[in-house]
Amino acid sequence: MTLAKTPIDLSKIKQENLDKQILRQGILAELDAINLYEQMADMTDNKHLKMILLDIAKEEKEHVGEFQYLLLKLDAQQKEELEDGAEEVKELIGD
Numbered sequence: 001m002t003l004a005k006t007p008i009d010l011s012k013i014k015q016e017n018l019d020k021q022i023l024r025q026g027i028l029a030e031l032d033a034i035n036l037y038e039q040m041a042d043m044t045d046n047k048h049l050k051m052i053l054l055d056i057a058k059e060e061k062e063h064v065g066e067f068q069y070l071l072l073k074l075d076a077q078q079k080e081e082l083e084d085g086a087e088e089v090k091e092l093i094g095d
Contacts, residue, residue, distance in 0.1 A: 020071060020075050020078075023067050023070055023071040023074070024071065026063075026067045027064055027067045027071070030060045030061075030063045030064045030067065031064065033056075033057070034057050034060045034061060037053045037054070037057035037060065038053070038054070038057050040053050041053035041057070
């Protein structure tokens with residue numbers, strides 16, 4: 001099961017938002033992959049298979065970072081809200 005579906009009608013997305021939507025879809029796909037690989041790693045008792053699955057999940061996490069970096073460069077509001085959210089959590093947990 002995936003987190004989100006790609007929009008069926010891309011013509012309804014404003015051109016200025018298309019790259020941001022592509023990046024967000026990429027992030028969702030990578031998060032799905034991370035969940036899948038980590039769940040499968042938890043299911044197996046084969047230490048080699050577990051090691052490979054966790055290594056692949058780690059690579060997918062890097063991909064999330066790549067997509068997120070570019071998204072934050074393209075979407076100032078996203079960047080601001082992400083930073084605000086981090087500050088709110090720091091206050092709540094006393095960090």
